[in-house]
Amino acid sequence: MATSRGALQPITSRSVVEQATEELRRAILAGQLAPGGEYSLRELAGMLDISFIPIREALRSLESEGLVIMRPGRSAVVAPLDLDDLRGIYRLRRALEPDIARRSCVLLRDEDLDRLEFQATDFGAREQGMADIYDDHHAFHLALLAPAATAWDIRVLTTLWRAGERYIRIGFGRLDPDPAEHQRRGQAHADLVAAFRTRDPGTVGDAVEQHLARNEKIAFSALS
Known part of the structure; x- marks a missing residue:
């Protein structure tokens, strides 16, 4: 699912994984990453201007919170509202x-x-x-x-x-x-x-x- 780069704010310092988790969580809770939307890990890494590995770790944390669903391969779905x-x-x-x-x-x-x-x-x-x-x-x-x-x-x-x-x-x-x-x-x-x-x-x-x-x-x- 396509989205604008402005939906997520670029990461700067501190723990990259921690910041990526916080920013993705914020965008999901605010509805900027829409429920049911599927995003490739490469796409999310590009939005945040960081590498692939911290995005994967951030998404695993958010999956444990019930906010995303990891797909086989390299994508994740924002958990639908149910x-x-x-x-x-x-x-x-x-x-x-x-x-x-x-x-x-x-x-x-x-x-x-x-x-x-x-x-x-x-x-x-x-x-x-x-x-x-x-x-x-x-x-x-x-x-x-x-x-x-x-x-x-x-x-x-x-x-x-x-x-x-x-x-x-x-x-x-x-x-x-x-x-x-x-x-x-x-x-x-x-x-x-x-x-x-x-x-x-x-x-x-x-x-x-x-x-x-x-x-x-x-x-x-x-x-x-």
Whole structure:
């Protein structure tokens, strides 16, 4: 599948494999490398102005995240968007996140919750689209769970968050023109912080379940 050279930004320094992985991931999550699109490794190496070997290593990393599918030979396909995959991502998130949250709510410090409450207000700013806030959004949810999360919890959740990011960006991207959606987005995250302030595991678990359910519904509606 042909694409413009401007879809990817040239690599400069640091670890070439690491930078190639980050840039390819960014382009996939932003939709600049379209779902279902097939690209030769030589084509991708040319876009990034690097050699063939680091591209292959980068694609292997992205395959482990569920973002690409390696083909026999020297090509890769950007993983298609699939409603069954979306259901699977959220089924696993619901199995992990409420449980970790219930344990984390009694461990978080008040100053951590104060900081997160302040951060939640930024999610409601009209100039902040999903593409702008997504890194902060990951950090916000990780901070809520981190006191009770193991290294493996974080690895698994990070993989699920990245796999679900394309779906969420599409779903919320269609809502962004509505000013009320931005206010709701900020309030939804402020409500999560308020639930954690209760220090009640049942309240927190229910709040996280409801947050996940609404996000899944928005992403599912946008795609179906």
